[in-house]
Amino acid sequence: MKRTAGNMKRTLMASEHRWIYIGSIVLLVVFAVIGIIQYTTLRETAKANDKADQLSKQLADAGYPVPDHDLIVRTLGDDGASLCRDPGNALVKAQAKAALVNGASGPGTRPVIADSEAISAASLAVSVYCPDKLGEFEKAYGGLKYDDTVKK
């Protein structure tokens, strides 16, 4: 078969695209492996267990469903994880505000009036894990407008 300029270009393009696909897959796999290693190196501590017990009690007292103990340990660790990590930080606030949105996941994403309990459980967690940051947390999120949009 005669090899035309078009065929050669097509072959080059196919080869380049193949490398883009392979490179993407390799990167995804590498990050997944890093993530799994990071995930499994997190350890349960006595402090994490103690904090989880405290939060469970506070949630129960407030009338909220109490999550699984291990889940609290896993999610909040012994320091409150993302909840306590600089709650007044502009980027953290931006991400939190970006979560109070409609059901879109593309460019149709738009803020809504969130449920009044959107931050109540989180506020309890902050009071347990990092009470010194409760003021900062409430300053960042307490001033937002809420309403009862979730049927209880």
Place this chain on the structure above:
Amino acid sequence: MASMDVPAGGRDAAKAASPATSAARVPGKQYMSWLTLAFMTTSSVASLRAAPSMAVYGLAAVFLYVVPAIVFLIPTALVSAELASGWNGGVYRWVSEGLSKPMGFLAVWCQFAMTIFYYPSLLAYVASTFAYIIDPRLASDGLYVAIVIVVLFWTGVWVSSRGTKAVAGLASGGLIIGTLIPGAVLVILGFVFLGQGNPSAAPMDASHILPQWTGLASLVLIVNNFLSYSGMEMNAVHVSSLRNPDKEFPKSMFTAMGLVLLIFILPALAVSWVVPAHDLSLTAGVIQAFDAFFSYFNVGWLTPVFGVMLVAAALGGMLTWLAGPSKGLLLISRQEGYLPPFLQQLNRFGVQQNILVAQGLITTVIALLYAFIPNVSSAYWIFSVITTQIYLIVYLLMFAAAIRLRKTQPDHPRGYRAPALHVLCVVGLLSSLAALVIGFVPSSQFGGGSVLAYVGIVTSGLLLLGLLVPYLFYTLRKPSWRQHVDENPAEAGVDA
């Protein structure tokens, strides 16, 4: 998926007489399958990112997706299926033919402009998901966030500049790896959870089918959910990459419609079965919510894998948005000289590289402001209000154009005729108008600020970016900027 893209200069002139009819295969012209286009459309619109936030509403999430689907998704999908089966080029062409060329430019400008503010917020989400995988402390580090946004965006520009084929392959792959597979895993695990005899965390009885009604806040939630389906028409700009566009585009659109509904509804329900709403509030993030989900099954190690998959889906979706509106903007600009010649230049793959680069420079500046200026990042959410308002202009124009085209060009060949088109268009117009009006109601993020100030900010943004900028391009245009291009453009195609 083993062939090349061709420059726009190699467009299929044979389609000029009847653009939507099946054209004979022209040497060098490459095609994509209808399924690839369906995947690209799905990737543009839906992902699992919304599942945790909608799971909070429990069974009412079904209502919150189905009602908007009836009044917005179905009109958008059916009307754009008819238009794309009759005219190549996407929304600019439909509006140009139905209303006027300046209106066509306005439509595609609005579709393009609103993405500029979308990318930084999307990539900030990607950055925070990556941070969860590598080191969660990075999420609050401006330098890290800026680097992730800039590097990923420019990588996206580079991939897009290699042609539609690269975009089609990665977007389809991103959808499968990052949405369909993990979505199926979520739903299967959800059923396993119920099958083990566990009660659903969210009540699933008849009294929870409808969402809580609290007046304006509920109306805002329901109407804003119309926008969940925005973007369904965007990939119509690639319609001439199909071998048989008049038949295949409607098929592609209906497949995408079904996939979008499944992706939105089933995973959100599955999460609501397993993770109580208050726990979702505790988790403070999309990936953290999935961590809670997997922890119930003692497969928490899946969370970082899931995080990487979500990132793949987000980036695949971003690529479709990079490739779509900018191509529509190029096509009408070449015909009418709306953009300076520099921005109309194509690279060797026939891609509007200079438009992408210009967009990239603006996005880089916005990303740096987002990452380093606290006042910008804290107030960034308002850009999503403004940009969705701008996007609604596209739908108003599209539905109006569809009504007029049925009247002015009733005999123009259409591979698909939407049933009750006028009813669909009126419903779509009213839905779009309702969403536009609701966009002026202050959201949670605005707190107790002045309503007038909010309306003023949103109106100013809408007028400035959505009307003034395209008006300036229009008034400053020069006849010499026009390129000699086919009036019925068929784009460079791909094979997939």
